[in-house]
Amino acid sequence: MSGYKFSQKLTKYLNKIKNETGRKIKFLERSDLGIKGTTAAYRYNPQYILIIINPENHRSKGDIERSVAHEATHGYILHKLGFCLAEFHENMDDKYKMDVQLVFTMIEDIVVNKIIQNNGFPPFGHEYLPMVNKEIEIAHEGEEKGEIFYHKFTDDPHLEALLMISRYIIAWGFLRYYKLQLSDAEIINKFTSAFKRFYPDYYQFAAKIEEIIEKKDIFKGNDECKAILEILQFFKLSEGVELVRD
Ligand SMILES: [Zn+2]
Numbered sequence: 001m002s003g004y005k006f007s008q009k010l011t012k013y014l015n016k017i018k019n020e021t022g023r024k025i026k027f028l029e030r031s032d033l034g035i036k037g038t039t040a041a042y043r044y045n046p047q048y049i050l051i052i053i054n055p056e057n058h059r060s061k062g063d064i065e066r067s068v069a070h071e072a073t074h075g076y077i078l079h080k081l082g083f084c085l086a087e088f089h090e091n092m093d094d095k096y097k098m099d100v101q102l103v104f105t106m107i108e109d110i111v112v113n114k115i116i117q118n119n120g121f122p123p124f125g126h127e128y129l130p131m132v133n134k135e136i137e138i139a140h141e142g143e144e145k146g147e148i149f150y151h152k153f154t155d156d157p158h159l160e161a162l163l164m165i166s167r168y169i170i171a172w173g174f175l176r177y178y179k180l181q182l183s184d185a186e187i188i189n190k191f192t193s194a195f196k197r198f199y200p201d202y203y204q205f206a207a208k209i210e211e212i213i214e215k216k217d218i219f220k221g222n223d224e225c226k227a228i229l230e231i232l233q234f235f236k237l238s239e240g241v242e243l244v245r246d
Pocket of ligand 1 (some may be wrong): 070071073105108109112
């Protein structure tokens with residue numbers, strides 16, 4: 001993270017995370033973060049909170065700060081709030097791991113973005129709403145065009161389906177759990193409506209996940225673990241992984 005100087009607000013927030021988790025925050029640079037276009041990622045480590053930054057993805061200072069706050073908060077919910085992490089059985093392949101990780105991310109991100117919003121950071125970056133607008137347009141062209149669009153982010157069809165579903169769940173989570181500006185909420189609502197109407201095959205899975213989340217309080221570690229396990233079972237992804245606590 002050479003060349004960046006964090007604002008006082010972010011420095012204060014990272015210090016709070018460091019103090020409350022007893023872990024130092026470390027930064028690494030890597031350009032391949034799995035799903036294409038990803039700018040930052042959190043990696044579990046028992047000793048540190050590791051944040052990986054993609055140096056090839058250039059964004060505004062505000063968006064970089066928000067991303068860093070977001071990724072550090074993934075560490076915070078594991079080390080401080082008792083949320084679960086995936087411990088894979090031996091010899092599970094990378095594709096399987098990425099599928100499982102995406103299920104974790106779609107649930108955790110609802111929690112993480114809410115925590116950063118409570119700490120004065122925007123719940124989403126500047127690229128989010130333009131992307132959602134683009135996704136509304138694509139959805140109106142039907143399921144096949146939608147699949148082609150999401151295929152750009154991953155070559156793996158299974159991961160692509162999960163990615164589509166996760167886009168719905170994240171959007172639905174904003175409407176369900178966040179205070180948003182009316183104009184922002186309207187855009188997100190247009191997307192969830194279009195998703196339901198134009199991606200019926202994917203929506204039936206998304207609706208099931210919505211139902212699982214609704215029955216729990218995913219902002220609490222225990223409930224979040226149970227919700228993730230149920231979703232993994234629903235997708236038949238639970239065989240090669242244990243959900244453990246730090
Ligand atoms: Zn995240």
